[in-house]
Every structure is written in structure tokens, then in C-alpha cells.
Amino acid sequence: xxxxxxxxxxxxxxxxxxxxxxxxxxxxxxxxxxxxxxxxxxxxxxxxxxxxxxxxxxxxxxxxxxxxxxxxxxxxxxxxxxxxxxxxxxxxxxxxx
Numbered sequence: 001x002x003x004x005x006x007x008x009x010x011x012x013x014x015x016x017x018x019x020x021x022x023x024x025x026x027x028x029x030x031x032x033x034x035x036x037x038x039x040x041x042x043x044x045x046x047x048x049x050x051x052x053x054x055x056x057x058x059x060x061x062x063x064x065x066x067x068x069x070x071x072x073x074x075x076x077x078x079x080x081x082x083x084x085x086x087x088x089x090x091x092x093x094x095x096x097x
Contacts, residue, residue, distance in 0.1 A: 001063065001081060001093040008092060009075045010051030019045050022054050022071050022079060028097050036061050041068070053082070066091055 011018075023043065029035035042058025053070040061068045066083035069090075073079055079095040 001095055004092040004094050010072045011075055012051055013047050014052040014073060018073055019054060025097055
């Protein structure tokens, strides 16, 4: 996963295919022992006027010493993992396999 420093624009809605695609990619990363299981994360889809997200609901999971908040898709179809530190500063990571 690569830290992104550019400004991002996110989709406001995700299709069922996109939601399942996020879960599938995370499952692949889990099976390769790179990441957490989507089942352990307890992902739940929501959308708002800002953007759509697949939120982590079942506990606190960390990446690079930051708390994983949710996953979102940019308007140019990049899967982004959104994390924050203990001071609520947000960080964006591109998820790839």
C-alpha cells in the first residue's frame, strides 16, 4: 500500500460490484498474509453527500501505526484506505495487490 499525498475526489455512490470488488481484493490480501480479513474488519457500506465508504466497524485495526477508518473509491477508480492517527490527522493509502 502506498501513501498518497495528492488531493483526491471520491465517488458518492458505489455499485454492488464495486463493494464486492473491495471485499474480494481485501480477501486476496488476507490470503496472501498481507492484510486483515474483511470479515474481521466488519465492513459496512454507507454513502453521504461527501462520498461513499466501506467502513471498519468491528474494532480498531492499524496500518503504519494509524487507525484504519474506511475504504473509498476515487473518481478515477483508485481504491483508497483512509486512516487517521491518534490526533485525528487523516492519511490516504492506495490499495493494490
